[in-house]
Amino acid sequence: MAERDFRKKRLDRGIKARSDTIFAVASTKEILYLLAPRFVPVAILLLLPLFLESYWNKVLVYACIYGLLALSWDFLASCGLFSLGQSLFFGLGAYIAGALNYYFHLPTVVTIPVATLAGGVLCAALLSPVMRLRGVYFAMVTLMLPLLLMKVVETTGVFGGTHGLSSLAGFPHEMLAIYLAIIGFLVCLFLFRRIMNADYGLILRAIRDDDRSVMSGGINIYWRKSQALFIAGAAGSFAGALMTHHYQFVGMSTFALDYSILPVAAVALGGPGTFAGAALGSMILVPLSEALRALGGLRIAIYCGILIVSIILLPEGFFHYLARKYHQFERIEKIK
Amino acid sequence: MEAAEHTTKQPNGAGDILLSGKHLMVFFENALALNDLSIEVRRGEIVAVLGSNSAGKTTLMNTISGLIVDMKKKEQRRGGVRITLRGELRYKGEEILTLKPSERVKRGIVLSQERHPIFRDSDVLENLKIAGYLKRAGNLKERIQFVFELFPVLKKLRRRKAGLLSGGEQQMLAIGIALVADPELMLMDEPLLGLSPLLQADLARAIRDIRQQGITVLVTEQFARPLLPVIDRGYVVENGMLVFAGTRDELFDNPEVRAAYLGM
Amino acid sequence: MSLLIYGLINSVILALYTVGFSLTYGISGIANFAHGALYILSGFAAWTFMNAAGLPFWLSGILAVLISAIIGFVFYWVLLLRLRGIPLAELIVTFAAGVAILELLTWKGFYGIRYSLPVLVRGGVEIFGVGIDYQRFIVLACGVFLVVGLWLFVHHTRIGLAFRAMAQNERTALSIGIESDWIGSLSLAFGAALAAVAAMVVLPLGVMESTIGYEVLIYALAVAIVGGLESTLGMIAGSFLIGYGQIAAARYIGAKWMIIVPLAAIVFVLAVRPSGLFGKFKELEERV
Amino acid sequence: MTTSSNEPILRVERLKKNFGGVLAVYDVSFELKRGEFLGIIGPNGSGKTTLVNLITGFVRPSGGRVLFKGKNITGKMPYKIADLGIARTFQMVRLFYNLPAYKNLIIPLCSSRVRRMRGGKYGEKDDEAVDLLDDMGFERDSYVPYKQVGTLPHGYLKRLDLARAMALRPELLILDELFSGMSMSEVASTLPLIEKFNREGLTIIMIEHRLKELFRVVDRVLVLNFGEKIAEGTPDEVMAEDEVKKAYLGIDVEIPPDPGTA
Amino acid sequence: PAGAAKPIVIGVPTSLYTPFGRDGLKAVKLAVEELNAKGGVKVGSEKRPLKVVVADTRGGEPSTPVHDALMAYERLITKEKPDAIVIGAFRSEVLIASMDLVSKYKVPQLGTIAQSPGFQKKFMKDPKKYKYLFRVTTDALVDATYLNNTLDILKNKYGLKTAYFIYQDTLWAKAFSGLMSKHCKKTGWKQIGFDGYAAGATDFSPALTKAKDEKADLIGMVWDVPLGAGVFAKQYAAMKVPALLIGFIPPMASPMAVKTVGPGVEYAMSIEFPVGASLPLKKLPKTVDFLSKFKKKYGSLPEAAAVNSSAYDAVFILAEAIERAGTLDPDKLVAALEKTDYKGVSGRIRFNKQHIAVFGTKDPNETGVCVIFQWQKDASGKLRRVPVYPDFLAEGKIQLPPWMKK
Numbered sequence A: 001m002a003e004r005d006f007r008k009k010r011l012d013r014g015i016k017a018r019s020d021t022i023f024a025v026a027s028t029k030e031i032l033y034l035l036a037p038r039f040v041p042v043a044i045l046l047l048l049p050l051f052l053e054s055y056w057n058k059v060l061v062y063a064c065i066y067g068l069l070a071l072s073w074d075f076l077a078s079c080g081l082f083s084l085g086q087s088l089f090f091g092l093g094a095y096i097a098g099a100l101n102y103y104f105h106l107p108t109v110v111t112i113p114v115a116t117l118a119g120g121v122l123c124a125a126l127l128s129p130v131m132r133l134r135g136v137y138f139a140m141v142t143l144m145l146p147l148l149l150m151k152v153v154e155t156t157g158v159f160g161g162t163h164g165l166s167s168l169a170g171f172p173h174e175m176l177a178i179y180l181a182i183i184g185f186l187v188c189l190f191l192f193r194r195i196m197n198a199d200y201g202l203i204l205r206a207i208r209d210d211d212r213s214v215m216s217g218g219i220n221i222y223w224r225k226s227q228a229l230f231i232a233g234a235a236g237s238f239a240g241a242l243m244t245h246h247y248q249f250v251g252m253s254t255f256a257l258d259y260s261i262l263p264v265a266a267v268a269l270g271g272p273g274t275f276a277g278a279a280l281g282s283m284i285l286v287p288l289s290e291a292l293r294a295l296g297g298l299r300i301a302i303y304c305g306i307l308i309v310s311i312i313l314l315p316e317g318f319f320h321y322l323a324r325k326y327h328q329f330e331r332i333e334k335i336k
Numbered sequence B: 001m002e003a004a005e006h007t008t009k010q011p012n013g014a015g016d017i018l019l020s021g022k023h024l025m026v027f028f029e030n031a032l033a034l035n036d037l038s039i040e041v042r043r044g045e046i047v048a049v050l051g052s053n054s055a056g057k058t059t060l061m062n063t064i065s066g067l068i069v070d071m072k073k074k075e076q077r078r079g080g081v082r083i084t085l086r087g088e089l090r091y092k093g094e095e096i097l098t099l100k101p102s103e104r105v106k107r108g109i110v111l112s113q114e115r116h117p118i119f120r121d122s123d124v125l126e127n128l129k130i131a132g133y134l135k136r137a138g139n140l141k142e143r144i145q146f147v148f149e150l151f152p153v154l155k156k157l158r159r160r161k162a163g164l165l166s167g168g169e170q171q172m173l174a175i176g177i178a179l180v181a182d183p184e185l186m187l188m189d190e191p192l193l194g195l196s197p198l199l200q201a202d203l204a205r206a207i208r209d210i211r212q213q214g215i216t217v218l219v220t221e222q223f224a225r226p227l228l229p230v231i232d233r234g235y236v237v238e239n240g241m242l243v244f245a246g247t248r249d250e251l252f253d254n255p256e257v258r259a260a261y262l263g264m
Numbered sequence C: 001m002s003l004l005i006y007g008l009i010n011s012v013i014l015a016l017y018t019v020g021f022s023l024t025y026g027i028s029g030i031a032n033f034a035h036g037a038l039y040i041l042s043g044f045a046a047w048t049f050m051n052a053a054g055l056p057f058w059l060s061g062i063l064a065v066l067i068s069a070i071i072g073f074v075f076y077w078v079l080l081l082r083l084r085g086i087p088l089a090e091l092i093v094t095f096a097a098g099v100a101i102l103e104l105l106t107w108k109g110f111y112g113i114r115y116s117l118p119v120l121v122r123g124g125v126e127i128f129g130v131g132i133d134y135q136r137f138i139v140l141a142c143g144v145f146l147v148v149g150l151w152l153f154v155h156h157t158r159i160g161l162a163f164r165a166m167a168q169n170e171r172t173a174l175s176i177g178i179e180s181d182w183i184g185s186l187s188l189a190f191g192a193a194l195a196a197v198a199a200m201v202v203l204p205l206g207v208m209e210s211t212i213g214y215e216v217l218i219y220a221l222a223v224a225i226v227g228g229l230e231s232t233l234g235m236i237a238g239s240f241l242i243g244y245g246q247i248a249a250a251r252y253i254g255a256k257w258m259i260i261v262p263l264a265a266i267v268f269v270l271a272v273r274p275s276g277l278f279g280k281f282k283e284l285e286e287r288v
Numbered sequence D: 001m002t003t004s005s006n007e008p009i010l011r012v013e014r015l016k017k018n019f020g021g022v023l024a025v026y027d028v029s030f031e032l033k034r035g036e037f038l039g040i041i042g043p044n045g046s047g048k049t050t051l052v053n054l055i056t057g058f059v060r061p062s063g064g065r066v067l068f069k070g071k072n073i074t075g076k077m078p079y080k081i082a083d084l085g086i087a088r089t090f091q092m093v094r095l096f097y098n099l100p101a102y103k104n105l106i107i108p109l110c111s112s113r114v115r116r117m118r119g120g121k122y123g124e125k126d127d128e129a130v131d132l133l134d135d136m137g138f139e140r141d142s143y144v145p146y147k148q149v150g151t152l153p154h155g156y157l158k159r160l161d162l163a164r165a166m167a168l169r170p171e172l173l174i175l176d177e178l179f180s181g182m183s184m185s186e187v188a189s190t191l192p193l194i195e196k197f198n199r200e201g202l203t204i205i206m207i208e209h210r211l212k213e214l215f216r217v218v219d220r221v222l223v224l225n226f227g228e229k230i231a232e233g234t235p236d237e238v239m240a241e242d243e244v245k246k247a248y249l250g251i252d253v254e255i256p257p258d259p260g261t262a
Numbered sequence E: 001p002a003g004a005a006k007p008i009v010i011g012v013p014t015s016l017y018t019p020f021g022r023d024g025l026k027a028v029k030l031a032v033e034e035l036n037a038k039g040g041v042k043v044g045s046e047k048r049p050l051k052v053v054v055a056d057t058r059g060g061e062p063s064t065p066v067h068d069a070l071m072a073y074e075r076l077i078t079k080e081k082p083d084a085i086v087i088g089a090f091r092s093e094v095l096i097a098s099m100d101l102v103s104k105y106k107v108p109q110l111g112t113i114a115q116s117p118g119f120q121k122k123f124m125k126d127p128k129k130y131k132y133l134f135r136v137t138t139d140a141l142v143d144a145t146y147l148n149n150t151l152d153i154l155k156n157k158y159g160l161k162t163a164y165f166i167y168q169d170t171l172w173a174k175a176f177s178g179l180m181s182k183h184c185k186k187t188g189w190k191q192i193g194f195d196g197y198a199a200g201a202t203d204f205s206p207a208l209t210k211a212k213d214e215k216a217d218l219i220g221m222v223w224d225v226p227l228g229a230g231v232f233a234k235q236y237a238a239m240k241v242p243a244l245l246i247g248f249i250p251p252m253a254s255p256m257a258v259k260t261v262g263p264g265v266e267y268a269m270s271i272e273f274p275v276g277a278s279l280p281l282k283k284l285p286k287t288v289d290f291l292s293k294f295k296k297k298y299g300s301l302p303e304a305a306a307v308n309s310s311a312y313d314a315v316f317i318l319a320e321a322i323e324r325a326g327t328l329d330p331d332k333l334v335a336a337l338e339k340t341d342y343k344g345v346s347g348r349i350r351f352n353k354q355h356i357a358v359f360g361t362k363d364p365n366e367t368g369v370c371v372i373f374q375w376q377k378d379a380s381g382k383l384r385r386v387p388v389y390p391d392f393l394a395e396g397k398i399q400l401p402p403w404m405k406k
């Protein structure tokens, strides 16, 4: 009976309550409280390449690439477009950059920006006929589209067919690639967060919740969705273009399922809706996957196992959990 | 507080205590949705719970029907809002506060939820058939027939997908579903919502018919005039607390209740 | 003529791939991305029973179906219970579970050219000048049986109706006494069992290897979506469209277009009819 | 009714809609003058909501035309129609449950219509939204405008929905069962608001089952039954018609008390 | 003691998912074991043992990310620091993409699986840069020559006239079967089709019906992914197409074919490239020796009828080159490798200018060789693989199925 009279109570930390209204920030402690979770990870990420050996730097690039894809996924998801086809964005960017370099010998300073923009436009154009779809249906179409393009490349043999295009221009220095990836990743992260918190993002989120209702507010949801597709597509294409030049190779496997599923897994692990979750997720997943490489054959199975266990234990996602622990505490309270 | 202890004089014909809730408390995280609420329903009665918006009517219904147990479980699994339940809830003398909804349906407590959540993708007839899940064949046909008699419109619409029905039609169906599930204690959460005046009156009559079949009814409303003629007793809930309890006449005579819940 | 017959067979195979997936999805709203993995897993399970334990094929087959069903059941209670209602997590977890199964199989060496299940009856006949082996007849019969059976089951049995109820509105289902977790886990078990049954009749047509798992998943998704996710009729239509489309493409355009057809069909059908050929989802969703 | 000097703001001509075999709206025509307040009543399933959906573009008509300010808007996309100045509320409220109440108003405030009406500029949207809510009776200093919609009581949502429709600065406002699910006191406080809008020149169509309140405000009533218009006129005229009584009656029907309990 | 010496590390980055990769690895381990039993390999004056480290580049399907395979490659090279690499990538695109990587880190590589002609092309673009790369196995050109010669025999001696070709739609297989198709056209066969199927195809009825309707005498097929090949093999057997099957179809070439495909394999003909991959040849004792060792160690013959003997040979070629070079320095090792002249299981191996092992059809003492075999019933009625071409390896004659004799 005794324990029935008690219950756990969740409360915001005092410092959060105070610093929520940003004008009231007074002490350095409060400023630190607000800024630390943002700046410490960024600083770590920026300094890390200087201390890592070349192989782990490659892994870091990989993590940023997946991070970009995860961010782009999360961005689309924020406006109700659940995609299972990040590899479409990735592959388009990769192929555009690769083809520009291979056939026209354009340098990376041209191919990467062009691939980013053209990739975004192309993604929006390709997906605009199916923008009306919602939920699973959109997910499935996006899942199929890259597979379709992959088969098209395989069947028609364009862009080198199954062999792909190799010996493309690389980056003059390893560090350039690394910092390009990291900075692209960070810019996306903070840009997306900013967009989503602005009125523009508000509308996107509202479209996710109830597009009929948004329409009744006189907003052209299809145009907005196309814009969202462009933004997400550009982020994904940037990742693809970067990868192409980093490995000096592009092939049909850039449309592979891995590039679609892994980012989603990263978001599921980190927690959707905040971008920080997506970023965190990919920063956990990719290095984990590489660390497991030493295990050989069982690697993927163990990797999946870890993924499953962590999602089951924290269905809300790492980030949400951490954020809650950071901002709130619990205490036992007696019920009157 | 006093109101909670206050037992009204029993209208004739009412039987033993079917359901009694004592000191019910429900927290959604730190918000108190039901605050020390006590309620009692006797067999064969029609009892109304009146309250304005967010008074806690739905929470009370969910607590009695057990849906809240399920909500609690789900929220817990994914670390969402924490729901805390306290108090005592007895049905035919048995403590049921933590019982699963399906167990409660087996014991005869069936809820018709507010704002008509029906099985959108099935047609009307199938909706009613599904409702007979716990009833082995037998009188399923009869019960469906009863619902059709109650709401002749539904019979006409029986082949239409439920999700395409109009708001009012869906409301009728929602009530029909609960009826087919063969309740002993029928909980109705805002059944009048969206019904035309004609149908509101019909429903009030129907509730009386239902009682005649031996079903006890607990119904919530914000605007109770159409129901007034048929109820025996009523409770008034505000902010999760009981503020008034009384027979129909007592409710009718109380000027505040009249103004707030009867529109007179 | 052979186009007609083999198109039919191909369609039925696709329907068999899909039946389990769409059952599970239709009931509990869980897109079981481990479907393909369960399919091939049961194939290997049957192979193991036959070759390691020396059981006859029919017995191994039944055991494999049972095992698959149990795995599906366990999936629900172990993996999905805490994640119900978070589609993203559900999807990733089932997919990860599927990949884990496939990888484990591969790691165990179930990859290569030595694995195949025997056909029930060897040989074949010629109909209208088209040679068909008996196994393909079995596939045909089994497909028809399962699809019809499924429809009857879902629409005319108590559990079937409860399944449908769960699929549509869990809260209301609860309030009329349907146990959501029980039904949910049954749905996974049923879906997994159906995947296994399909495996038992379809796999003997070729050899087995773990990557078939992905293939089956993609086909199942394709069919389910083209048809509309929640309708049996849609599933049939979807498999026919893609099944015949493939064979016709192989015949008239070039065999390598075979795989492109289902993918293109999905994109096309959805662009034109956003909820699949027979899906009512959209219409319902847009009712304001 | 038709006066050339006073061009109707909305004209519905022989509007039809059938869903498969179901005739939801059949051959409905009516006109609405600027500033008029029209009530639509009818039994459940008589096609009221469908009629609204037809006008606002959520459903494509199978026949007939809708003219808004003389312009044909039949079959246009909902956002285009909203952009022209027709705002609506929904029978089952459709708001954004994860957003704070005032943020819900930002969405219409972001539309190009509002920008046009403000002379090509957006204002301080947050302030504007809070102002609007203040007008609607959700006081600026109370917690309500800042609270998540999902945690607000249902009656508030209905009013919020109204506020959202008003944020679009419409010329025609369509209310679909605004009062259902509102408590007496809320109805009492909302009704004058609507009247005020109407006095200020807003044209309003209101669907309602709560006749007593409806009849207090409307100029004219249209009665639908089985998708057809069966009557039109002032409330008194309409209620006097037999057909209406038969289909819809039951205003204030008193049920004789149950002999068992009385 | 030899144990104290620092081992020579041999890296094996390959697709362990494919039977080719798995069996190849087994062959490499077998060779290493043999060498270590003899005390290892002499580097300068010191005998050093060999050690194998493996990196899995995952699946053989074109849809497995190349980047991931390259990561595995790079990790192997930078972490394990192998002195040389054998086997190498399975998929052509991975091989080609990895060429830059391998030459960047200067690790000599003896590739034994991927056969793409893209290798030569890329090699010739910058022979200096890519000099670390060698290929120890055949390529499509050689394989096709064997089959073409067999086609000639079938036409001239057995009177077959109509041919139909099916290939798995990848560059390698298309090039391979294209060579056969071209040859047929040149030599007066009637060709009724040349169709590509996707690697994962699950139904071949269109092809088989076509072959049947248009009365093909021969179906030529090239396919390296087991999946589609298995369906084809079974469907071919089930549909009773009266045409002789010839080409490269792993499930039908494998020693386990009788079990997987069933009695339908009778009369099917296949190439094994190079010799000794899974079929012991009486006339080449080395193949018998290698395969019996293999069977003894692993319990059964290799599954895949291709490239295993190359992997085995590659280790010995490497060991020999190291001993000749007397050092593990990559550039010196490459120079020594270029001078390889080694008589191994698959014949005599020398490298040409493009670092490709020379294969021919004439004499195993001059070049590496392949073999064509047919599934035939022996006296006891058991199905066996009988080498039928070239003559210096043949143990029997080609048999036509009874239903084809007119």
Ligand SMILES: Nc1ncnc2c1ncn2[C@@H]1O[C@H](COP(=O)(O)OP(=O)(O)OP(=O)(O)O)[C@@H](O)[C@H]1O
Pocket: B028, B031, B032, B033, B051, B052, B053, B054, B055, B056, B057, B058, B059, B060, B081, B114, B222, D151, D152, D153, D154, D155
């Ligand atoms: N799932 C939930 N999470 C958090 N708070 C909730 C939840 N459900 C109800 N509440 C809170 O509990 C209180 C009572 O709500 P309840 O829905 O029971 O009221 P109601 O009387 O049914 O009102 P209505 O007329 O709107 O139906 C409200 O303050 C509400 O905000």
Ligand SMILES: Nc1ncnc2c1ncn2[C@@H]1O[C@H](COP(=O)(O)OP(=O)(O)OP(=O)(O)O)[C@@H](O)[C@H]1O
Pocket: B160, B164, B165, B166, B167, B168, B169, B194, C283, C287, D019, D022, D023, D024, D042, D043, D044, D045, D046, D047, D048, D049, D050, D051, D091
């Ligand atoms: N998309 C649809 N498909 C099929 N039938 C429909 C569809 N939408 C509406 N209906 C039918 O059309 C009729 C009119 O529906 P509507 O929603 O307009 O009624 P209503 O007058 O608003 O009723 P209520 O007062 O109950 O809200 C109903 O019988 C309904 O079942």
Ligand SMILES: [Mg+2]
Pocket: B057, B058, B059, B114, B189
């Ligand atoms: Mg309520």
Ligand SMILES: [Mg+2]
Pocket: B166, B167, B168, D048, D049, D050, D091
């Ligand atoms: Mg309506």
